[in-house]
Amino acid sequence: MPKPAEVTLPSDCEVRITRTFNAPRQLVWDAHTKPELVRHWQCGYDGWDMPVCDMDVRVGGKYRLQWRNRENGKQFGFFGTYTEVNGPSKLVQEEYFDAGDVGGPDDIGGAMPVGDPCIGSLEFTERNGVTTLVCNLTYVSKEARDGAVSTGMTDGMEYSYGRLDGLLLGGQSGAT
Amino acid sequence: MQLSEHLDLTFAALADPTRRAILARLAKGEATVTELAAPFEMSQPAISKHLKVLERAGLISMDVDAQRRPRKLEPKALEEAVDWIERYREIFEQHYQRLDALLEELQAKPSKRKRTRK
Numbered sequence: 491m492p493k494p495a496e497v498t499l500p501s502d503c504e505v506r507i508t509r510t511f512n513a514p515r516q517l518v519w520d521a522h523t524k525p526e527l528v529r530h531w532q533c534g535y536d537g538w539d540m541p542v543c544d545m546d547v548r549v550g551g552k553y554r555l556q557w558r559n560r561e562n563g564k565q566f567g568f569f570g571t572y573t574e575v576n577g578p579s580k581l582v583q584e585e586y587f588d589a590g591d592v593g594g595p596d597d598i599g600g601a602m603p604v605g606d607p608c609i610g611s612l613e614f615t616e617r618n619g620v621t622t623l624v625c626n627l628t629y630v631s632k633e634a635r636d637g638a639v640s641t642g643m644t645d646g647m648e649y650s651y652g653r654l655d656g657l658l659l660g661g662q663s664g665a666t
Numbered sequence: 667m668q669l670s671e672h673l674d675l676t677f678a679a680l681a682d683p684t685r686r687a688i689l690a691r692l693a694k695g696e697a698t699v700t701e702l703a704a705p706f707e708m709s710q711p712a713i714s715k716h717l718k719v720l721e722r723a724g725l726i727s728m729d730v731d732a733q734r735r736p737r738k739l740e741p742k743a744l745e746e747a748v749d750w751i752e753r754y755r756e757i758f759e760q761h762y763q764r765l766d767a768l769l770e771e772l773q774a775k776p777s778k779r780k781r782t783r784k
Contacts, residue, residue, distance in 0.1 A: 492762075492766060494755075494759050495755055495758045495759045495762055496755070497751055497754060497755040497758070499751075505754075507755075507758050509758070509759075509762050511762075511765065511766065511769055512766070512769070512770075513769040513770075513772070513773060517769055517772055517773065518765075518769065521765055521768060521769065521772075527768065527772075530764065530765075530768045531761055531762075531764035531765040531767075531768050532761060533761070533764065639750065639751060639754045640750065640754075641754065641757070
């Protein structure tokens, strides 16, 4: 069982997600760059389908991912341009969020920054058959970054200046 | 934005190692200022300053128990602080677990493996 994903906040405008996979780097790269594979795992929240998964993976190429809620038909998506394509080690994209039908304040996309892009950098390294992915997301501002990380919170928005999981190892009752 | 101010207070409070150590101690049970000051080479007034920061952020509260006035942890405030990132992390982790399954599948079928290499 691979180690679970770790999330850190390297700076005010960034989020970094690190995850290892028990697979060769080429496969993990393929899973991120081939639409037929991407569809399999980049399903959004439960109850969401992915009607659009267009990816032209080359420098200057565009992509669009779109999700649709099975129950109410609401849609949202991400779209953008690839700015660096160095398979299988590095992929950089300039990404925009399309709030679609879920941009209202109480909707799942309500906190997401719109208008300004996020720069997503994916770096893949392999050692002994295990691939490490470092996904670095850089936003235009702290507010935009915080808004993006707040996605998924249904009530309240809190944020951190640094990794808090270390803090909790000191015998917190109840907190994980 | 009131909420944003509250968040700033919370995380400024957590950004100090002495205050984090105080929280860790209070997680084991309430304590007076004297008891909290003991492990640190710090005067009581200095500790009280830290306690005020934590109180303002809602991370600890004071039991107005006449003489002793011990401080206690407000765990919900702390849990909420971590929940924020944790829920975001969980979204990614859910997706990555699906990716794990896909990668396993791809590696299990020799014919597919040949196709995806290079």
